[in-house]
Amino acid sequence: MADEPLLQVRDLQKWFPVRKGFLVERTVDHVKAVDGVSFEIGEGGTLGLVGESGSGKSTTGYCILQLLKPTGGSVRFMGKELTELSRSELREMRREMQIVFQDPYSSLNPRMTVGNIVGEPLVVHGIGTRRDRTARVRDLLETVGFNPDFTNRYPHEFSGGQRQRIGIARALALNPRLIVCDEPVSALDVSIQAQILNLLKDLQQDLGLSYLFVAHDLAVVRTMSDDIAVMNQGKLVETGPAAEVYANPREDYTKALLAAVPVPDPRRMRERKRERRKLGHAIAEGF
């Protein structure tokens, strides 16, 4: 048991029914958003989950946190099977697993102050006195590089990068072991994106966090991840250590995906364009 990884996902499925009919609806088909996905994340490690839009990568993240109920499969986290927990047990487990969302503009309640947003998880779980919580919120904000004197302000007063820091502080409030980062920097400009990625790296080092890092940007995922899982149409196409998958992708889909990324280097880009065309022909002939 001691060897069991922090998170173990086995054959995860999320099928959404397609219903048809008037008055009497029948399920005529399923959209297999997630279909047989398996991977593990170790203590302090990061798994980068990449794929294009609609590949099922975010749904996978939600199913792991049980924000969506999986149709099938197993999610073992800290030795417990999450899919079989009662609501109250699940609530306890939620302390250990948190999420940071993509859009810092819509994921923070505009009517709550920064202090209340970050402190809410503490209130919900009945942690500490009011005074303890105020101190903890200040600590958390300082940890994420957000001025703790602004606790009485509202989210709209801050830029995207600052808001994402608020979201991260909230996710950290209960000292979780695992954070699902769902496209945490895709709404941010490059210079701000680098600040947030560095922050996530630092937090991981200091707090020993594990991340499931869901993103479509392959360069961003590479800089964050120990292991990579590539998804396409609900299925896992390829998994492995990041360095290996990026250097020697085995599957055609992964190859095509990597070849399509533009890199900020004009000479290398000309080579990559040639490689991309060659690969395109090779794959076309292979099918």
Add this chain to the structure above:
Amino acid sequence: MALLEVDDLRTYFGTRRGDVHAVDGVSFSVEKGRTLGVVGESGCGKSVTALSIMGLLPMPPARRVSGTIRFDGRELSKLSERELEDVRGRQIAMIFQDPMTSLNPTLTIGTQLTETMLRHLDLSKDAARRRAIELLEEVHIPNARQRLDDYPHRYSGGMRQRVMIAIALSCNPRLLIADEPTTALDVTVQAGILDLLEELREQHDMAMIIITHDMGVVAEAADDIAVMYAGQIVEQASAEELFYHPEHPYTEALLGALPQLEAEGVREGRLTAIPGRPPDLVDPPEACRFAPRCPYAGLGDYCTVEPPELRELRPGHWVRSAHPVSERDEALLEVGGG
């Protein structure tokens, strides 16, 4: 003479807080047959520059404070609305970021494709329709003849952008402005669209302006690059010069902040973040706009007092900074000595 010459363009937006200096003294030119990449972060003025060229900004709140835009020797701001309409769509065409909203969902692809041609070219309906099929084939849409009568919802995002490109090309424009043409698309679809744009630019012998926030996209698609920051061009050079010998501290920092796809050991390392964020354009810094975030400014430096001019550091390589890379040792010595 360049095909497009923009000189000292200033476009401000009136707001209750005061004027937003969205574009503040932008000058550049685009030569026939070349692609200029305009790159910068959100709010830097890259799209407003394009819309100013096209005369597509609502005025008010927008206001042209100064500047000339000469296309093929003609000053566009002196043209009447009617004359401008003849240039727009026919000589200069534009494609936008979001292919999901830029097509009218209630009209067939064919109607939308022929609309521009019927307005600008002396074509019969049948001829326009035949030309529309050719255009769809040219942008590699399979079964063009059948797909002409489909509505936009039957097309995927990448295919809609191909249709937008076909519409833009329908009157053989001499300049194509592409504003974030691939930002809403998946990376594999993006690659296809960029390939298509390159192919068509050559075939039609057009000039092109690609506006993007993505350094990778300009590295792939542009011959020359202008980097914008806070309403101004801070550096302009050929793509090779800009990527291999960047001069402006902002360009340098931006390149350092990019996660690398093909480098080793990136997992362990940190990215070079740029501290702070871009200035408020209602009240931009008086001197150098990058100075508050610049690691080389300060120290009682004149660049925080007097705005640096855009100057030609090497032939064709323009920089707006008191501390370009190649002058930096010298600058540090001066500070050390003084």
